[in-house]
Amino acid sequence: GQQLNQSPQSMFIQEGEDVSMNCTSSSIFNTWLWYKQDPGEGPVLLIALYKAGELTSNGRLTAQFGITRKDSFLNISASIPSDVGIYFCAGQLANEKLTFGTGTRLTIIP
Amino acid sequence: GAGVSQSPSNKVTEKGKDVELRCDPISGHTALYWYRQSLGQGLEFLIYFQGNSAPDKSGLPSDRFSAERTGGSVSTLTIQRTQQEDSAVYLCASSLLSAEQFFGPGTRLTVL
Numbered sequence: 001g002q003q004l005n006q007s008p009q010s011m012f013i014q015e016g017e018d019v020s021m022n023c024t025s026s027s028i029f030n031t032w033l034w035y036k037q038d039p040g041e042g043p044v045l046l047i048a049l050y051k052a053g054e055l056t057s058n059g060r061l062t063a064q065f066g067i068t069r070k071d072s073f074l075n076i077s078a079s080i081p082s083d084v085g086i087y088f089c090a091g092q093l094a095n096e097k098l099t100f101g102t103g104t105r106l107t108i109i110p
Numbered sequence: 111g112a113g114v115s116q117s118p119s120n121k122v123t124e125k126g127k128d129v130e131l132r133c134d135p136i137s138g139h140t141a142l143y144w145y146r147q148s149l150g151q152g153l154e155f156l157i158y159f160q161g162n163s164a165p166d167k168s169g170l171p172s173d174r175f176s177a178e179r180t181g182g183s184v185s186t187l188t189i190q191r192t193q194q195e196d197s198a199v200y201l202c203a204s205s206l207l208s209a210e211q212f213f214g215p216g217t218r219l220t221v222l
Binding site: 031033035040041042043044045048088090092097098100101102103 | 114143151152153155158166201203208209210211212213214215216
C-alpha cells in the first residue's frame with residue numbers, strides 16, 4: 001500500500017542532542033500525526049496537527065504541519081535515553097484511513 | 111481497562127493451522143483498525159471497521175485473512191491455513207471521530 005517517505009531512516013545521537021526528522025508525501029493531507037513505538041509495544045500518539053502551518057509542542061517535542069500540506073516535521077530537544085524507539089508519521093485526507101510513514105529509528109549512543 | 115487490549119500477546123502455531131486474534135477497543139470508539147508489522151518494518155493496513163458500515167477490506171493480503179466485529183465492539187482477526195510469511199506483529203487500533211488512533215500492544219504471531 002501507499003506509504004509516506006520518512007527521513008532519516010535511522011539516527012544515532014548522543015544524549016542531550018537535538019533531533020529532527022521529517023515526512024513527505026506526493027499528495028496533500030489535512031491531518032498529520034506523529035507516533036512513537038517502543039520495542040514490543042504498540043505505537044503511542046505524540047502529537048496531532050490539523051491545520052497547515054500549525055506548530056504544536058508536547059514537552060520537548062515540537063511538530064509542524066508543512067504549509068504545502070505535503071510534509072511534516074518532528075523535533076526533539078535535549079534527547080534523553082527514553083526517547084529511543086521508532087517514530088512514525090501518519091497522514092489523513094478527509095475521512096480516509098491513515099497512511100503511515102516508513103519510520104525513523106532513534107538510537108542514543110552512550 | 112482504559113486502553114485497547116489484544117489477546118493473546120504471543121501466539122506460536124504450526125504452518126497450516128488457523129489462528130484467531132482478538133481486539134478489545136476503547137469503549138465507545140466507533141472505528142477499529144487492524145495492521146500488520148513485520149520485524150523492523152512499518153505498519154501495513156489490513157482492514158477497517160467504522161460503525162455499522164461495510165468494512166474496508168482493501169488491505170487484506172489474501173482470502174486466508176478475514177475479520178469480524180461483533181456488536182460494534184470486539185473484533186477478531188482470523189488467519190486460515192497459516193504460512194510462515196504470516197509471522198508478524200498484528201496491531202489493533204481504535205478511534206472515535208478524529209484521525210487519532212489508539213493502538214493496542216499487539217499480538218506477536220510466529221508460524222513454524
